[in-house]
Amino acid sequence: MSQSATTPNVSIPTDLDSARAKLVYLYLASSGGATAEDLCDDLAVTKGTVLSITGTLRDRGYLERADGRFELA
Numbered sequence: 001m002s003q004s005a006t007t008p009n010v011s012i013p014t015d016l017d018s019a020r021a022k023l024v025y026l027y028l029a030s031s032g033g034a035t036a037e038d039l040c041d042d043l044a045v046t047k048g049t050v051l052s053i054t055g056t057l058r059d060r061g062y063l064e065r066a067d068g069r070f071e072l073a
Helices: 019-031 036-043 047-059
Strands: 063-066 069-072
Touching: 019 036, 019 047, 019 069, 036 047, 047 063
Parallel strands: none
Antiparallel strands: 063 069
């Protein structure tokens, strides 16, 4: 079965152990970026959790923040 043209081909970094971190990474890969509020609403996680996960992803070089949005680096 062939993939749809709109399906992103994403590899999750192997050093991400948390299921939620992987979920945030995949969400950002498929959406092209999101605000913290988008992540909270769409993934049903608290803002504290989102900020913790995005902080870890930024520290590891996987994520950038620009104009209030998180995007994959």
